Amino acid sequence: MNLRTIFSRLGFAMLLLSCLRGMGQDSVRNISLKEAIDLGVKNSKQLKAARARIDQATAALTEAKQRKLPDLKVSGSYLRVTQPNIDLKVKLNNNSGGSGGNSGSINNIKLNQAAYGIANLSLPLYSGLRIQYGIRSAEFLEKAATLDADNNKEAVILNIIGAFSNLYKAIANVQLIREDLVQSRSRDSDFNNLEKNGLLARNDELKAALQTSSIELNLVDAESNLRVANVNMNLLLGLSEHEQLVPDSNSLVQPETLNAIDDYEQLAIRNRKDVQAQAYRRQASAVGIQEAKSDYYPSLALTGGYIAADIPSLITITNAVTYGVGVSYSVSSLWKTNAKVDQAKARLAEVQANEEYLDDQVKLEINQAYEQYVSSTKKMEVSRLAIEQATENYKITRNKYDNSLVTVTDLLDANVSLLQSRINLELARADAIVAYNTLLQKAGVLTTSLNTK
Secondary structure, eight states: OOHHHHHHHHHHHHHHHHHHHTTTOSOEEEEOHHHHHHHHHHHOHHHHHHHHHHHHHHHHHHHHHHTTSOEEEEEEEEEEOOOOOOOOSSOOOOTTSOSSOOGGGGGGOOOOEEEEEEEEEEEEEESTTHHHHHHHHHHHHHHHHHHHHHHHHHHHHHHHHHHHHHHHHHHHHHHHHHHHHHHHHHHHHHHHHHHHTTSSOHHHHHHHHHHHHHHHHHHHHHHHHHHHHHHHHHHHHTOOTTOEEEEOGGGOOOOSOOOOHHHHHHHHHHHOHHHHHHHHHHHHHHHHHHHHHGGGSOEEEEEEEEEEEEETTTEEEEEEEEEEEEEEOOTTHHHHHHHHHHHHHHHHHHHHHHHHHHHHHHHHHHHHHHHHHHHHHHHHHHHHHHHHHHHHHHHHHHHHHHTTSSOHHHHHHHHHHHHHHHHHHHHHHHHHHHHHHHHHHHTTOHHHHHHTO
16 A cells, blocks of 8 residues: 555545534544444344244244154043932942842932043154154254344345445545535635625626535535434444444455456355255255145054042042053045145245246346446546546636636536546445445355455
């Protein structure tokens, strides 16, 4: 970096600080692009929502795995009973010494309450592989949710870079207009003295004053845009909206070389998180078809249980333990499952169509970002040349005006052209940085690129 560049950047930084203090802000904070990205990622509400979706997907996977565990159900009741009619089909032993059994003696028992408790344990052994398919589908969806969060992170980072660039452009625009306003007011003072001494027409003095008013109006709009850009940046970073940020212009580094567009398309295929997430969703949908078909098969489970009951004055049951193997099969699945399978196949077809559409979108986005960057770099070249031309034109026009060869309108037009060319260069420089980072984001390597710097 040469001394001229160093001094120009130092001078620009000093001008930015004076500009910001002039806006009446109490707190001024210098911030680099890396610091802004770290704060934005840490405080992003969008990424917090993405992390919540990952937690949901993880919980769904845990739920799918827990279906392999045994089910234990416990139930019990205490009941009040009205006087029932009871007819036992077995003989009751009569220990009172009477003759034989008497099945009718049950009618002398008064029943008014009953209590029972049941515990059932069921361990699934086979369910048409429904559980295994459910686990695989949940695993794919969890991976897709994680990749979606990574993709959202790159989008958040790009948004922060864009806001950083906009804030830089807004500050630069304000400062350039202020510099021009100072020059315009100085020229008005000179023209006013000339007009008083009869050396300048009143009309020419009014034209210069009118341009000064126009510059003042432009400054009002520029300062308003700066305040909005600053608030937007603070909100993105999770800072107080009243804190004034000064972006470090050294953070806006333009790449030295640009690869071929096919290289970025290949990078996107390998690295785009949304492309990878869509592939996992396709796999989950394919597994969903097998999961739906599992309804065609019966379910087999190992079962066990315990029963206890007490009916005062009649019967008490304890230690009634049951165990065995249970089989269940829904015959209606023979004609109901077809619809579920068709729905699963339709979901897979939809995901595949979305995947193909996303592939086309990736290519389009890569081409758009690539052309935008190329266009921005060309605008920078044109703007640099325009500044040289506008500067020389202003010098010549000023010299001609001093020699009464051109009108004051020509002089003012030359000044406007010089100001506009300076503004265009700053805008093109910031836009080029955003365009290049957009290209990296569309190729899926923005985070990787930032980590290597």
